[in-house]
Amino acid sequence: MEPQLIKYLEEHWNKDLASKLQFSIVPKDKGGDLAVNFFALTKALGKNPLEIGSEVQKALEVCPLVEKSQMVGPYLNLYLVADQFFQDVLETPIEGKILKGKTIMVEYSGPNTNKPLHLGHMRNHALGISLCALFEAAGAKVHRVNILNDKGLALAKSMLAYDHFGEGKTPESEGIKPDLFAGNWYVRYDLESKKNPELEKELPEIMRKWEAGDPYWQGLWKKMTDWVLAGVRQTYQRQGVWFDKEYRESAHYERGREFAYEGLKKGVFQQKEDGSIYIDLKDLDMGEKTVLRSDGTAIYLTQDLSLWPIRKKDFGHIDEMIHVVGDEQDYYFKTVFESLRKLDLAGDTKFTFYGYGLVNLPTGRMKSREGTVVDADNLMDELAAAAAEKLAEQGKFNAEETHATSEQVMNAAWKFFLLKTSPTKSITFDAQKSVDFQGDSGPYLQYAGVRIKSIFEKAGFDLKTGLESRPVLADLEFTEAEKPLGVKILQWPHVLERAAENENPTFIVTYLLELAQAWSSFYGQSSILNAENEALKKARLALAAKTYHVLEKGLAILGIEIPEKM
RNA sequence: GUCUCCGUAGUUCAAUGGAUAGAACGGCGCCCUUCUAAGGCGAAGAUCUAGGUUCAAUUCCUAGCGGGGAUACCA
Numbered sequence: 001m002e003p004q005l006i007k008y009l010e011e012h013w014n015k016d017l018a019s020k021l022q023f024s025i026v027p028k029d030k031g032g033d034l035a036v037n038f039f040a041l042t043k044a045l046g047k048n049p050l051e052i053g054s055e056v057q058k059a060l061e062v063c064p065l066v067e068k069s070q071m072v073g074p075y076l077n078l079y080l081v082a083d084q085f086f087q088d089v090l091e092t093p094i095e096g097k098i099l100k101g102k103t104i105m106v107e108y109s110g111p112n113t114n115k116p117l118h119l120g121h122m123r124n125h126a127l128g129i130s131l132c133a134l135f136e137a138a139g140a141k142v143h144r145v146n147i148l149n150d151k152g153l154a155l156a157k158s159m160l161a162y163d164h165f166g167e168g169k170t171p172e173s174e175g176i177k178p179d180l181f182a183g184n185w186y187v188r189y190d191l192e193s194k195k196n197p198e199l200e201k202e203l204p205e206i207m208r209k210w211e212a213g214d215p216y217w218q219g220l221w222k223k224m225t226d227w228v229l230a231g232v233r234q235t236y237q238r239q240g241v242w243f244d245k246e247y248r249e250s251a252h253y254e255r256g257r258e259f260a261y262e263g264l265k266k267g268v269f270q271q272k273e274d275g276s277i278y279i280d281l282k283d284l285d286m287g288e289k290t291v292l293r294s295d296g297t298a299i300y301l302t303q304d305l306s307l308w309p310i311r312k313k314d315f316g317h318i319d320e321m322i323h324v325v326g327d328e329q330d331y332y333f334k335t336v337f338e339s340l341r342k343l344d345l346a347g348d349t350k351f352t353f354y355g356y357g358l359v360n361l362p363t364g365r366m367k368s369r370e371g372t373v374v375d376a377d378n379l380m381d382e383l384a385a386a387a388a389e390k391l392a393e394q395g396k397f398n399a400e401e402t403h404a405t406s407e408q409v410m411n412a413a414w415k416f417f418l419l420k421t422s423p424t425k426s427i428t429f430d431a432q433k434s435v436d437f438q439g440d441s442g443p444y445l446q447y448a449g450v451r452i453k454s455i456f457e458k459a460g461f462d463l464k465t466g467l468e469s470r471p472v473l474a475d476l477e478f479t480e481a482e483k484p485l486g487v488k489i490l491q492w493p494h495v496l497e498r499a500a501e502n503e504n505p506t507f508i509v510t511y512l513l514e515l516a517q518a519w520s521s522f523y524g525q526s527s528i529l530n531a532e533n534e535a536l537k538k539a540r541l542a543l544a545a546k547t548y549h550v551l552e553k554g555l556a557i558l559g560i561e562i563p564e565k566m
Numbered sequence: 567g568u569c570u571c572c573g574u575a576g577u578u579c580a581a582u583g584g585a586u587a588g589a590a591c592g593g594c595g596c597c598c599u600u601c602u603a604a605g606g607c608g609a610a611g612a613u614c615u616a617g618g619u620u621c622a623a624u625u626c627c628u629a630g631c632g633g634g635g636a637u638a639c640c641a
Binding site: 027112291355441501 | 572580634635636639
């Protein structure tokens with residue numbers, strides 16, 4: 001609607017300045033459907049908002065789009081001609097194009113292969129899933145990548161414990177999820193090393209043998225990482241996490257060493273007397289960062305640096321590389337990015353550290369040592385059980401439906417909870433509250449969608465075909481009752497654009513809540529199937545279908561599905 | 567010390583420099599012989615402090631106060 005208004009005003013008011021007008025939402029109960037403000041033009045015209053407003057108001061007097069207009073304070077509130085308004089509503093695009101032509105790589109999850117996923121990963125996943133879907137909805141090409149941290153001291157500890165006490169047990173023989181099984185040996189190491197501090201001394205030897213390719217330790221390593229990965233992948237699938245490509249640290253860390261020597265030869269890295277190699281970032285106030293230890297082994301930074309060229313080779317040009325990681329790694333990633341720049345590897349790629357705040361518990365910070373880490377699978381089970389209980393009360397589901405739906409509701413619950421707060425803020429995850437589906441919640445949004453679906457089922461045709469056979473506006477008759485919901489729908493493209501530009505799914509969450517509220521309020525006040533006349537009924541069905549499609553898209557961006565029933 | 571993120575109703579969160587700061591939970595009052603009450607309607611309730619920039623500041627700047635986090639040959 002704005003483009004048509006601007007076009008009209010360019011012709012009938014001011015050719016150069018009309019496009020600078022700012023449109024905004026009319027606050028509740030202010031009257032009007034769309035507001036125009038003139039703050040940006042006060043200097044250019046040397047007039048105050050009221051003067052400009054009345055000029056514009058005059059120009060719009062005979063505009064076919066505007067029923068009437070009214071100055072309220074510095075704003076000109078427009079009452080739009082219903083036909084035009086609702087045509088715009090029904091034609092609101094679901095997809096955006098602001099990122100069209102852009103290629104974005106998103107790295108997320110980054111599990112350690114020594115234990116199961118926990119609550120912290122869930123925030124990472126909620127953000128990773130939604131960022132990727134958001135960019136795609138805004139027109140970008142997205143590559144989802146993962147880095148599996150499958151080597152290191154932690155894994156050596158697990159191997160040691162299994163080697164000493166494993167007795168050949170397997171996840172199958174014990175009947176537990178393989179990542180949990182493997183993770184238990186990591187816990188076991190902690191326990192045993194407290195009893196017997198001597199154990200710790202065996203670790204360097206294990207690491208050395210593993211790196212040297214010793215068949216026994218390589219075999220055990222493969223067995224244990226495979227267990228963890230098998231379990232982690234089960235969890236990924238349950239959560240809707242997937243990747244175009246997974247990179248294993250173990251597969252390319254060797255390359256890091258060559259990489260360090262190459263850099264030294266080129267003169268971008270320096271060497272110390274003890275043989276260690278470092279990159280000088282003092283000019284950027286970041287000190288010196290070691291890239292190769294004095295004993296010649298690579299560190300994680302080196303692995304990260306050497307991974308980038310591999311990724312570029314795999315995927316070609318990338319406009320933006322986003323790392324979704326906890327914000328405590330801020331400094332670390334700054335050094336990675338600066339190093340890539342110094343190495344002249346960054347090209348024109350924009351590197352983004354997407355840091356998110358910690359997920360705390362009401363009792364404080366999660367600490368693996370204190371056993372306060374919330375396991376992802378357990379949490380999801382808990383949520384799914386709560387959902388299943390609620391569904392059972394409805395009494396219209398068989399066991400299979402209950403399971404499928406409770407999984408959908410479970411995913412909606414935690415994803416919503418972890419996305420409704422801005423990424424930069426830390427979250428206190430209250431398990432009790434997340435199980436409570438009252439009010440602002442993922443299930444609330446699903447419920448709104450389910451109620452729309454239900455209406456269409458009752459009306460005897462499904463939503464998809466309802467969309468394809470686009471309603472003819474002439475057959476429809478809208479009233480003021482539909483306006484607030486229409487206004488909300490019109491905002492969608494702007495919200496999508498802003499969320500994509502700011503790389504912030506929280507904007508989508510907030511919007512969907514408002515949309516669902518507008519829908520529920522409309523639903524509560526106006527009957528659709530029993531509307532006063534056929535034209536109004538058709539109009540309301542068309543509006544309901546539109547609402548559904550925006551809601552469905554928005555929820556899909558958050559990684560949330562709308563169940564058939566609930 | 568330095569860097570960084572954060573500070574909004576009793577609580578958990580929103581708010582692209584613009585209208586009366588939006589929700590939800592909790593507490594209060596309503597609404598199920600009418601499309602699913604996991605819902606709707608109504609009333610109460612908030613910007614850490616002090617300066618500054620601006621016609622306009624929750625938002626930007628400076629200084630405090632309070633809380634996370636980072637400052638490794640860990641990741």
